[in-house]
Amino acid sequence: MTEPMGFFTDTTVCIGCKxxxxxxxxxxxxxASAGGAPTLSGDSYDxxxxxxxxxxxxxxxxxxxxxxxxxxxxLLMSDVCKHCVQAGCLEVCPTxxxxxxxxxxxxxxxxxxxxxxxxxxxxxxxxxxxxPVSGTAQKCTLCYDRLQAGLEPACSKACPTDSIVFxxxxxxxxxxxxxxxxxxxxxxxxxxxxxxxxxxxxGLNSFFLLVDKPEVYGLPPSPRLPTRNLMPSSLLSAAGAxxxxxxxxxxxxxxxxxxxxxxKELADERxx
Amino acid sequence: xxxxxxxxxxxxxxxxxxIICYFFVGGIAGGCYMLALLADVFGDPGDRRLAHTGYYIxxxxxxxxxxxxxxxxxxxxxxxxxxxxSHTGWPMFKPWSPMSVGSWALLLFGAVSFLSFLAxxxxxxxxxxxxxxxxxxxxxxGYIVGVVGGLLGFFVAxxxxxxxxxxxxxIWADTWLLGLTFLVSAASISAxxxxxxxxxxxxxxxxxxxLKRFDAWALILxxxxxxxxxxxxxxxxxxxxxxxxxxxxxxxxxxxxxxxALHWRVVSAGRLTAPIAAVLVLIGGFLLRVVIVLSSExxxxx
Numbered sequence: 001m002t003e004p005m006g007f008f009t010d011t012t013v014c015i016g017c018k019x020x021x022x023x024x025x026x027x028x029x030x031x032a033s034a035g036g037a038p039t040l041s042g043d044s045y046d047x048x049x050x051x052x053x054x055x056x057x058x059x060x061x062x063x064x065x066x067x068x069x070x071x072x073x074x075l076l077m078s079d080v081c082k083h084c085v086q087a088g089c090l091e092v093c094p095t096x097x098x099x100x101x102x103x104x105x106x107x108x109x110x111x112x113x114x115x116x117x118x119x120x121x122x123x124x125x126x127x128x129x130x131x132p133v134s135g136t137a138q139k140c141t142l143c144y145d146r147l148q149a150g151l152e153p154a155c156s157k158a159c160p161t162d163s164i165v166f167x168x169x170x171x172x173x174x175x176x177x178x179x180x181x182x183x184x185x186x187x188x189x190x191x192x193x194x195x196x197x198x199x200x201x202x203g204l205n206s207f208f209l210l211v212d213k214p215e216v217y218g219l220p221p222s223p224r225l226p227t228r229n230l231m232p233s234s235l236l237s238a239a240g241a242x243x244x245x246x247x248x249x250x251x252x253x254x255x256x257x258x259x260x261x262x263x264k265e266l267a268d269e270r271x272x
Numbered sequence: 273x274x275x276x277x278x279x280x281x282x283x284x285x286x287x288x289x290x291i292i293c294y295f296f297v298g299g300i301a302g303g304c305y306m307l308a309l310l311a312d313v314f315g316d317p318g319d320r321r322l323a324h325t326g327y328y329i330x331x332x333x334x335x336x337x338x339x340x341x342x343x344x345x346x347x348x349x350x351x352x353x354x355x356x357x358s359h360t361g362w363p364m365f366k367p368w369s370p371m372s373v374g375s376w377a378l379l380l381f382g383a384v385s386f387l388s389f390l391a392x393x394x395x396x397x398x399x400x401x402x403x404x405x406x407x408x409x410x411x412x413x414g415y416i417v418g419v420v421g422g423l424l425g426f427f428v429a430x431x432x433x434x435x436x437x438x439x440x441x442x443i444w445a446d447t448w449l450l451g452l453t454f455l456v457s458a459a460s461i462s463a464x465x466x467x468x469x470x471x472x473x474x475x476x477x478x479x480x481x482x483l484k485r486f487d488a489w490a491l492i493l494x495x496x497x498x499x500x501x502x503x504x505x506x507x508x509x510x511x512x513x514x515x516x517x518x519x520x521x522x523x524x525x526x527x528x529x530x531x532x533a534l535h536w537r538v539v540s541a542g543r544l545t546a547p548i549a550a551v552l553v554l555i556g557g558f559l560l561r562v563v564i565v566l567s568s569e570x571x572x573x574x
Contacts (some may be wrong), residue, residue: 033452047377050283050573051473052283057304084455088440091328091368091369092369092370092371092439093366093369094354094364094366094369094371094372094375095350095353095354095358095364095365096353096357096358096366097353097361111561112350112353112358112359113346113347113350113353113360114345114346114347114348114350114351114353114354115346115347115350116345116346116354117285117286117287117346118369118435119287120283120284120285120286121282121284121285121436121439121440121444122438122439122440123281123282123283123440124278124281124440125281126281126282126283126573128283129283130286130346134346135346135347136346136347137346140542166499177353184406194550205385205445215281215501215574217520218573218574219281220278220280220281220282221278222278223278223281223440224278224440225288226438226440226445227368227438229434229437229438229445229448230368230370230437230438232448233433233434233437233438233448233449233450233451233452234434234451235454236448236449236451237431237433237434237451237452239452240430240451240452240455240456240497241426241430241455243493244426244455244456244459244490244493245310245426247459247486247489247490247493248306248307248310248314248459248486249310249314251482251483251485251486251489252310252311252314252315252319252479252482253314254482254485255316257481257485258478258479258481258482258485259481260478260479261481261484261485262476262478262481265481265546267555269542269543272542272543
């Protein structure tokens, strides 16, 4: 295995140009829409709106304005698959289509996926969607094909402000810490890193520098693995199975009462 | 804002009517097998025919379940990727993925319920191969088939709820009680269906009355589990302050309270009392799955 690779996305320098979205679509040959003319959101410059099977990069426009619109700011974030070290999608995938690559990234093999959509429900970030062309679940591959050829991913290559930086995780974490330190020194005390350490799902190989709460960017404050519920859920069901089994045995064994019930019903019918 | 639960940042997998129907039909498959086995092992000799009905329904329902699940896939012809690694040809099995374990359980349960189905056909005089009677209790091999099938039946009836909980979606992943809820509901709808078939065909044995009482007990248990389910959701239960809450309430009234009232003869519809109660239980079981699946499906990400 080579060194773990990933993205560091510094949202403070994103200008919302969407070059990453375009580069991603170009390289991965993703259609603009699932057929028909693309629709506009109507209330934002963000017409992509969210990540799904056809949009593997999404520049989120968070528009924070005062009611009288005298004061305000745009928070821009190029969102992408987080390539979690402990990945919920990979955990539940029943076909083995989702794999961890030699770059420590998470990739859905489209020739194996059968479109069961369990990964879509399992992803704590809502990253995965169905690609209607392939009939399979798809998401960012961190340009696995380019990485294998020694190239950097299309989005980070295209990013004009280096808001998206590609590199080894160790190197990216250092850069990100330095950037947070610099921003703090400049007075932007709100800057912090989201997913840059092992505490969040073992570490996100695509992590972010944010200046507001995660939920403002549509990110869960404390994402968790889907299998957290597996053991308690299973044990409660097993206990239920035991109770139901006992109930069944008792009821079939109450032969006197069963015969009596039959008699009573026949008597009722005769009376009716 | 921080009060928004983490499950509200995820997207819906678009599991809709085919999956709802599967949850219903799969519950009937597992539940009917389990009840047929109980009738075979613990019932009167007169209950053998009741058990036949259970095995017939279980096998038909599990075949239908497989079809529903296959058609729901984005690539139906790749359904076998759930069982065989398409790149290596080795078995595909992940014990920690409910869908993976469930796929194997469906396959094995399909096979075992087919054996029981054949044995029931033989005893009913539809097939003439005496060796088939070995596949059903009494008899050691029959017990082995029955116990394996019964355990798989319980699994098939309940794992769907556990599968929903092993996601990150609202409601589904916010409780540990969905597996139990689906299991208890599967027991109640299966008992109701067997009682209904018995009244429609006009054939009765003591076991039918055992099933009626069992169904009443299962409905009471279901009511308790549903109350615990709502309580376990905490603030997330606010999703049900909507049309879904109304449907859930309707489900409780139609599918639990009314059948119990009919069972205890608080109200009566003459000789139609038991069949009407059974139909209501079946409608309630379907509505329960509709609410649980669609109320979560409808939650858009933050």
